Amino acid sequence: MxxxxxxxxxxxxxxxxxxxxxxxxxxxxxxxxxxxxxxxxxNVKSSNAFLDIEQMLAELSENLQRIRKDRQENIKSLMKNRATIEKEVQQTRSLINNHLDKLQESLIKELYAAAEKESSKIKNVISSIQEKEKKISESQTNFDRIKQHASNLQSFLALKHIQRDVTNNEKFLESLIKEENMTMYLCLGKTKNLLRFYLPRRRIWEPL
Known part of the structure; x- marks a missing residue:
């Protein structure tokens, strides 16, 4: 109508x-x-236009179904890939944690070894200082005796001997001061070098 x-x-x-x-x-x-x-x-139902429309509708329906199924498969694939990537991220994090644990253990071990080595050197220096202190104390005692009881010749000869000892002890003292500064520099430098060696050069996934 x-x-x-x-x-x-x-x-x-x-x-x-x-x-x-x-x-x-x-x-x-x-x-x-x-x-x-x-x-x-x-005769419209047998006309080309009618048949063409029928075929076009069938093709549209088929194409829409194919695209819908394809998108559904896309969702399944997306979920599968997400699960795979999530698992890889967890595995990578585990590798990183294990590497950091080993790195920490190695750094601490080397740090303790370096500290022990320097400590041993310092103890040897302390022993040398104590020996020098003992000799200087003896020289002071002898010097007091010379002042009180020695002749001029004895005092002169003793003075020359003590002067040589004092000069040697001053050089020893200067070397101690330089060595003290150098030791502090070495202690700090070794620690920094350990970090520089491990952190920039080694990748997270590389074994120690």
């Missing part, structure tokens, strides 16, 4: 629309290509 609630009677080729009598009068009065509706719809 048309919008005028009448049966269709003609078909307007220009507007590609069926029309009733009133439609023709109102809007299609000037249209030239007008056919009787019965002639147009005769």
């Amino acid at each position: 048309s919008k005028h609630n009448e049966n269709y009677q003609i078909f307007c080729q220009k507007h590609d629309a069926p029309c009733c009598r009133r439609c023709v009068t109102e809007t299609h009065n000037d249209c030239k290509e007008i056919d009787v509706i019965d002639d147009v719809i005769r």
